Structure formats: structure tokens, C-alpha cells
Amino acid sequence: MRTIVTHSGLAPVALAGRTTPVPLLPRSSRSCAAKSRTLHAAGPSTTPFSGSSTPCCVRQSVFRPSRPSARLATCRAALEEAAPGKTVLGFVGIGIMGLAMTRNLLKAGYEVVVWNRNPDKCKPLEQEGAKVASSPREVAAAASYTFAMLSDPEAAVDVAMRPDGVVAGLSPGKGYIDVSTVDAATSSAIAAAVRSAGAAFLEAPVSGSKGPAEQGKLIFLTAGDQELFSAVSPPLDCMGKAKFFLGAEGAGANMKLVVNMIMGAMMTSFAEGLALADKVGLRQQDVIEVVGLGAIAAPMFALKGPTMAARSYAPAFPLKHQQKDMRLALALGDEVAQPLPMAAAANALYIAARRQGLADADFSAVMEAVAEQKAEEAAK
Numbered sequence: 001m002r003t004i005v006t007h008s009g010l011a012p013v014a015l016a017g018r019t020t021p022v023p024l025l026p027r028s029s030r031s032c033a034a035k036s037r038t039l040h041a042a043g044p045s046t047t048p049f050s051g052s053s054t055p056c057c058v059r060q061s062v063f064r065p066s067r068p069s070a071r072l073a074t075c076r077a078a079l080e081e082a083a084p085g086k087t088v089l090g091f092v093g094i095g096i097m098g099l100a101m102t103r104n105l106l107k108a109g110y111e112v113v114v115w116n117r118n119p120d121k122c123k124p125l126e127q128e129g130a131k132v133a134s135s136p137r138e139v140a141a142a143a144s145y146t147f148a149m150l151s152d153p154e155a156a157v158d159v160a161m162r163p164d165g166v167v168a169g170l171s172p173g174k175g176y177i178d179v180s181t182v183d184a185a186t187s188s189a190i191a192a193a194v195r196s197a198g199a200a201f202l203e204a205p206v207s208g209s210k211g212p213a214e215q216g217k218l219i220f221l222t223a224g225d226q227e228l229f230s231a232v233s234p235p236l237d238c239m240g241k242a243k244f245f246l247g248a249e250g251a252g253a254n255m256k257l258v259v260n261m262i263m264g265a266m267m268t269s270f271a272e273g274l275a276l277a278d279k280v281g282l283r284q285q286d287v288i289e290v291v292g293l294g295a296i297a298a299p300m301f302a303l304k305g306p307t308m309a310a311r312s313y314a315p316a317f318p319l320k321h322q323q324k325d326m327r328l329a330l331a332l333g334d335e336v337a338q339p340l341p342m343a344a345a346a347n348a349l350y351i352a353a354r355r356q357g358l359a360d361a362d363f364s365a366v367m368e369a370v371a372e373q374k375a376e377e378a379a380k
């Protein structure tokens with residue numbers, strides 16, 4: 001597992017529901033007890049709990065308000081490194097990704113307590129040894145570290161903060177790791193609620209889809225409490241091939257939105273290319289092969305091209321989630337006055353595909369919106 005501890009020089013913080021970059025004050029970092037595989041890629045990172053007894057990899061000053069933060073006041077319990085046979089893990093949100101990720105934790109020998117809104121989705125995991133809880137609170141109360149993989153910001157907030165939600169089951173010494181794709185403000189709000197319960201928070205959205213989730217080859221884009229990052233590194237390593245610690249919470253969410261915005265626009269461009277090729281009598285299979293041999297070759301094109309040519313869209317990454325990510329990325333661009341015209345055009349196509357009833361199909365079904373648009377244009 002590749003581990004990278006880095007930071008961007010700007011720590012995203014949520015202010016009045018917005019994500020605002022705050023400059024980090026430069027200071028030399030010092031490395032202590034760093035894991036041998038930890039690579040300090042780009043300078044210092046943020047300091048985790050000041051009162052923690054666990055050594056951190058890097059330390060630095062971060063601009064903070066003069067009032068002591070809730071984080072420093074409440075999060076003092078040391079976090080134990082997770083280990084199979086010793087640590088109980090929780091997982092809420094057993095969808096496409098949650099199912100595959102939990103399976104890898106079970107395979108690694110962890111005791112796992114799970115919850116899903118639709119309890120039927122927990123049944124296969126129960127047969128594989130997971131315990132099924134009746135609420136998110138029950139999961140967090142039973143587990144040392146609880147992971148969440150939920151659809152969108154609304155679901156993430158609800159599962160964390162409802163009366164029988166995760167936060168109600170947390171206490172000092174526990175941690176909450178939200179691996180859902182959400183915006184930085186949502187993540188910061190959840191982080192504040194988690195810390196007010198005395199627990200630690202890590203946002204850890206993932207790059208990689210159903211296949212990498214099944215193969216334990218996800219890429220974790222984490223930020224938040226670095227001590228929790230260290231404590232849950234063993235389970236992260238069961239589920240992924242690389243993990244980044246990017247600084248204060250918000251940085252992981254923003255990184256994920258940047259990556260998925262690029263991916264979403266790449267997919268629409270690819271779909272347009274396939275549609276145009278078809279219109280001018282080229283074989284789509286030939287286009288896929290030519291693209292795969294040149295400078296714009298991409299694993300995504302190789303994986304999705306043949307099924308797009310066959311107009312078959314079994315969901316690995318549901319289109320409604322890709323459209324949500326485009327929406328969140330555009331909102332982020334709006335906040336920081338960054339024009340994103342390509343992403344905006346791509347987003348319109350994902351919206352069109354949703355209107356065609358393709359929200360639950362794979363995001364490559366945006367092909368149908370492209371083809372439809374071309375047909376409409378031709379009819380004009």
C-alpha cells in the first residue's frame with residue numbers, strides 16, 4: 001500500500017456553510033516514528049489532536065482562531081491501531097461500494113457490525129460473518145471505528161446526525177471515517193458533530209469503482225484527524241492500494257471532487273467521440289483501439305468503451321452519483337470564482353441522462369444523452 005502524507009498549502013475550512021481556503025503558516029516539519037512506507041510528498045501536514053500521546057508523522061503550525069477549538073478540548077483519548085481479532089469495525093451504507101469494502105474487512109479477519117437503510121442488503125454480509133445492527137447508533141456504539149459509504153451529502157448528514165445516528169453512538173477513543181463523496185462543508189459539519197462527542201473524524205473519499213473496491217485496490221483521499229488516519233491504516237490497507245493524507249478536513253472532499261469532475265468530463269467527451277464516429281461510419285471498436293494506443297489512452301476508456309459501444313450500462317458507478325459530483329464540483333468552482341465551462345457542459349449531459357430515466361444506470365449511460373442530443377440536432 002502506497003501512503004502519502006501531503007498538504008496543499010491551503011487548509012479548507014467551513015465558514016457559514018462555505019468552504020474557504022485559509023493560508024497555512026509555514027514552519028519546518030519534523031518526522032517522528034513515520035511508518036517506513038510513508039512518503040512525505042509535499043511538505044508538512046496539519047497537526048492532529050494536540051493532546052494525543054500517539055506520535056504523528058509531521059507537525060506544523062496552522063492558523064487557528066484564538067478561541068480553543070472543540071477539537072482540542074474534547075478529543076484527548078488515544079486511538080488504538082486497528083487489528084483483526086482485536087478491533088471491532090462498523091460499516092454503514094451497504095450499497096455497491098459498501099458491500100465490496102465490508103467484504104474485504106471480513107476477509108481480513110475483522111469483526112464487522114453493519115447497518116443499511118434497506119436491511120435486505122446486509123443479508124449477504126450476515127452470511128459471511130458480519131453482525132447486523134438496527135441503527136447507525138448501534139453500529140458506532142459497538143465498534144471502535146465506524147466507516148460510512150453513503151450516496152450524497154444529505155444521506156451523510158442524516159445518518160451521522162439523526163437521533164439514532166452514528167454520532168449518538170460515539171464517545172472518546174472512537175473514530176468515524178466517512179468515505180462517501182460529499183462537499184467540504186458537509187464534511188466539516190459532520191466532523192464538528194463527531195468531535196463534539198469526543199471522537200475523531202476522518203474524511204476518506206475513494207477513487208476507484210466497484211471493481212477496485214472488490215479487489216481491495218481503492219485510493220483513499222483522506223483528511224481530518226491524522227491520529228485516526230494512523231489508527232485505521234490497517235483496515236484502509238485491506239480495502240485500498242494507496243492512501244493520501246491531505247491535511248485538514250475538506251482537502252479530501254475537494255480532491256475527490258476535482259478528480260471526479262475531470263472523470264465526468266472525460267466520459268462525456270469520449271461518448272461524443274463514439275457518437276460522432278458512428279455518425280460518420282467509423283467502427284466504435286476501432287476508435288476504442290486507436291485511443292487505447294495513443295497519448296489519450298485511459299483505463300476508463302478501455303473498460304467502458306466496449307460496453308458503451310454495446311449500449312449496455314450495468315451500474316458500477318451510478319450516473320446519479322456522477323451528476324451529484326459534477327454539481328458539487330461546479331458549486332466549489334462558483335465559491336472560489338473558478339470558471340468550469342467544460343464541467344458545466346458535461347453536467348448538462350448527465351442531467352439530460354437523468355431525465356431519460358438513467359439515474360441508476362452506470363455513468364457511462366451518458367452516451368444515451370449524447371446520442372439523443374445528436375438525433376435531436378439532426379432533426380432540426
Ligand SMILES: NC(=O)C1=CN([C@@H]2O[C@H](COP(=O)(O)OP(=O)(O)OC[C@H]3O[C@@H](n4cnc5c(N)ncnc54)[C@H](OP(=O)(O)O)[C@@H]3O)[C@@H](O)[C@H]2O)C=CC1
Pocket residue numbers: 092093094095096097098116117118119121149150151152154155158159179180181182206207208209210316317318321322
Ligand atoms: N460506485 C462507485 O463507483 C463509487 C461511488 N463513490 C461514492 O460512494 C458513495 C456510495 O456509492 P455507491 O455505493 O455506488 O452507491 P449506492 O447507490 O449503491 O449506495 C448508496 C448507499 O447510501 C444509502 N443511502 C442513500 N440515502 C440514504 C439515506 N437518506 N439514509 C440512509 N442511507 C441512505 C443507500 O441505502 P439503501 O440501500 O437503503 O438505498 C446505500 O447504502 C457515493 O457518494 C458515491 O458518489 C465513490 C467512488 C466510487
Ligand SMILES: O=CCCC(=O)O
Pocket residue numbers: 181206207208209260317
Ligand atoms: O466516484 C467514483 C469514482 C469511480 C472511479 O474512480 O473509477
